[in-house]
Amino acid sequence: MxxxxxxxxxxxxxxxxxxxxxxxxxxxxxxxxxxxxxxxxxxxxxxxxxxxxxxxxxxxxxxxxxxxxxxxxxxxxxxxxxxxxxxxxxxxxxxxxxxxxxxxxxxxxxxxxxxxxxxxxKGGGIYAAKTRRKVRDLEHHKGLWERYGNDQLELLDRGGVHRHIGSDAYEAILVDRSGGHIxxxxxxxxxxxxxxxxxxxxxxxxxxxxxxxxxxxxxxxxxxxxxxxxxxxxxxxxxxxxxxxxxxxxMPCGTQVVATEPLGERWKEVLPTDHCVEDNNFLLDYYRLSADRRLIFGGGVIYGARDPARIEQLIRPNLEKTFPQLAGVKIDYAWTGNFLLTLSxxxxxxxxxxxxxxxxxxxxxxxxxxxxxxxxxxxxxxxxxxxxxxxxxxPHYPFPGGRMFRIPFTALGAWWYDLRDRLGA
The missing domain is CATH 3.50.50.60 (FAD/NAD(P)-binding domain)
Incomplete structure (x- = not known):
C-alpha cells in the first residue's frame, strides 16, 4: 500500500x-x-x-x-x-x-x-429535489427530523432555490442551518x-x-x-x-470527486450562500465551495472500489448539467476514494x-x-x-451471493433505483 x-x-x-x-x-x-x-x-x-x-x-x-x-x-x-x-x-x-x-x-x-x-x-447544508416526487421526500424528511429535535430546517420551493443555488435543476430544497462543510x-x-x-x-x-x-x-x-x-x-x-x-x-465502494479551478467572483452565481448541497436521488450528486472558491463536485458509485480511469469524464456531465454557466470550466483535481457499504x-x-x-x-x-x-x-x-x-x-446481513457475487447483485439493484430516479417514478 x-x-x-x-x-x-x-x-x-x-x-x-x-x-x-x-x-x-x-x-x-x-x-x-x-x-x-x-x-x-x-x-x-x-x-x-x-x-x-x-x-x-x-x-x-x-x-x-x-x-x-x-x-x-x-x-x-x-x-x-x-x-x-x-x-x-x-x-x-x-x-x-x-x-x-x-x-x-x-x-x-x-x-x-x-x-x-x-x-x-462553514455552516449550512442543503438537500435538493429534482422532481415533484422527490419534493414529497423532502417534506417527509423535514417532518421526520423535526420529530427528533432538528428545529433548523426550512423547505423552499422553486422560487426560493435561487437564493442558495444558481441552477434550474431543482423543484425544491431543504435548508439545514445545522449542517455545514469542512x-x-x-x-x-x-x-x-x-x-x-x-x-x-x-x-x-x-x-x-x-x-x-x-x-x-x-x-x-x-x-x-x-x-x-x-x-x-x-x-x-x-x-x-x-x-x-x-x-x-x-463491500468497499468508490466515489469520484473533482475540484475546479478557483471561480473568482463567479462563485456567487453558483452557491451564493456558500452552503453545501446534495440531491436526494439514490445515486446522488454532492457539491460545495472550497475556501479558495473552487467547486468541489462529487457523485457516482463504483461497486467493488475499482478506480475509474477517467474521473473527469464521469463527473463533468452532471456538473455542467447542474451549472450550465460553468461549461468548459477547468478541472484542476480529480480523485476517487473508497467507502464501506453494508447491505442494510x-x-x-x-x-x-x-x-x-x-x-x-x-x-x-x-x-x-x-x-x-x-x-x-x-x-x-x-x-x-x-x-x-x-x-x-x-443485525449484520451478508450480501446476496457472498463475496463473489455481491458486486453484480448490488450494482443491479442500484441501477434499478437510479432508473426510477431518472424516470421520476
Whole structure:
C-alpha cells in the first residue's frame, strides 16, 4: 500500500503534518486502535481525554482513506433514516439511534473550537429535489427530523432555490442551518495533533498483519507489536483480510470527486450562500465551495472500489448539467476514494470478543457518524455500553451471493433505483 495521499485538492491544500515514524519494537497501551481515519481518531481522542494510553496504527498516513478524500459535508443521521430503522428494527432502536442522529455534527464543532483546528468549517447544508416526487421526500424528511429535535430546517420551493443555488435543476430544497462543510483532511490532521497533544501515539506506515487474541490482545505489524487492554478495529473500506468475518458482511465502494479551478467572483452565481448541497436521488450528486472558491463536485458509485480511469469524464456531465454557466470550466483535481457499504446501509458495530471492538460500514454518512461512534466506543470501554449496545444490536446481513457475487447483485439493484430516479417514478 502506498503511504502517499491521493492526488486530491485536499492533499494539495493540507496543513503541515510531518510523517510519523512506523511502529518499531514492543509497546504497551490501554487501547490500540487500528486505523487513523475519523473513527480511530475520534475514539482515540475521547479515550485520551479520559486518561487512557492510546496507540493508533495506520497502514498509510493519517486521513489517507475516506476521511481525507470525502466531499467534506456535515450530513446528519445515517444512510437509512429513523423511519426505516423503526420499520425494520422497532421503535426502541429508532428512539435510541434517533437520539444520537445529530450528535456527530456537534462533536465536530466542539473539536474544532476546543483544539483550534483549521479546517475551513462553514455552516449550512442543503438537500435538493429534482422532481415533484422527490419534493414529497423532502417534506417527509423535514417532518421526520423535526420529530427528533432538528428545529433548523426550512423547505423552499422553486422560487426560493435561487437564493442558495444558481441552477434550474431543482423543484425544491431543504435548508439545514445545522449542517455545514469542512476541509476533511485538515480536520483529520487537526484531530491527530490533538490526540498527540494528550499523550497519544500515532504510527504511520504500520500495517497491522494480525491480532493475537487473549486477555490482553497483541496487535502485530511488520516492525513491532502493541499489547493492550482493548483493541478497536477502525479500518472501514481498507480492512482487507485482517478480520475476514467483518469483510464478509461489507463491500468497499468508490466515489469520484473533482475540484475546479478557483471561480473568482463567479462563485456567487453558483452557491451564493456558500452552503453545501446534495440531491436526494439514490445515486446522488454532492457539491460545495472550497475556501479558495473552487467547486468541489462529487457523485457516482463504483461497486467493488475499482478506480475509474477517467474521473473527469464521469463527473463533468452532471456538473455542467447542474451549472450550465460553468461549461468548459477547468478541472484542476480529480480523485476517487473508497467507502464501506453494508447491505442494510446501517453501520456495523460490535465486539469480536471481550477485548476487541469494531465499527465499520458508514455507507456514505461517515463524517458525522464516525465522530459520534468515537464517543460511543469510548463510553463502552469505560463501562457505559448502553449506546454502544443500541448499535451492536442491529443485525449484520451478508450480501446476496457472498463475496463473489455481491458486486453484480448490488450494482443491479442500484441501477434499478437510479432508473426510477431518472424516470421520476
Amino acid at each position: 502506498t503511504t502517499s495521499h491521493a492526488p486530491s485538492y485536499y492533499a494539495a491544500s493540507a496543513n503541515d503534518s510531518p510523517p510519523r515514524p512506523p511502529l518499531a519494537g514492543a509497546h504497551e497501551a490501554d487501547v490500540c486502535i487500528i486505523g487513523a481515519g475519523y473513527t480511530g481518531l475520534s475514539s482515540g481522542l475521547f479515550l485520551a481525554e479520559a486518561g487512557f494510553r492510546v496507540v493508533v496504527l495506520e497502514a498509510a498516513r493519517v486521513g489517507w482513506g475516506a476521511s481525507g478524500r470525502n466531499g467534506g459535508q456535515i450530513v446528519h443521521s445515517y444512510s437509512r433514516d429513523m423511519d426505516v430503522i423503526e420499520a425494520r428494527h422497532g421503535a426502541d432502536a429508532a428512539r435510541a439511534l434517533g437520539g444520537m442522529a445529530f450528535e456527530g455534527a456537534r462533536i465536530i464543532r466542539e473539536r474544532v473550537a476546543k483544539y483550534g483546528i483549521q479546517c475551513d468549517l 476541509h476533511p483532511l485538515n480536520l483529520a490532521l487537526g484531530e491527530a495533533a490533538a490526540l498527540e497533544s494528550l499523550g497519544g501515539t500515532i504510527c504511520e506506515a504500520s500495517k497491522v498483519l494480525r491480532i493475537e487474541r487473549g486477555e490482553r490482545p497483541v496487535v502485530h505489524t511488520g516492525g513491532g507489536q502493541v499489547r493492550a487492554r482493548y483493541v478497536i478495529v477502525a479500518c472501514n473500506a481498507y480492512i482487507g483480510d485482517l478480520e475476514p468475518q467483518l469483510a464478509a458482511k461489507s 446501509r446501517l453501520p456495523q458495530v460490535g465486539r469480536l470478543d471481550d477485548t476487541i471492538y469494531y465499527s465499520q460500514g458508514c455507507s456514505g454518512h461517515g463524517v458525522t457518524y464516525t465522530h459520534l461512534i468515537g464517543r460511543v466506543l469510548s463510553e463502552a470501554l469505560q463501562g457505559q455500553a448502553e449506546r454502544f449496545d443500541a448499535f451492536a444490536s442491529l
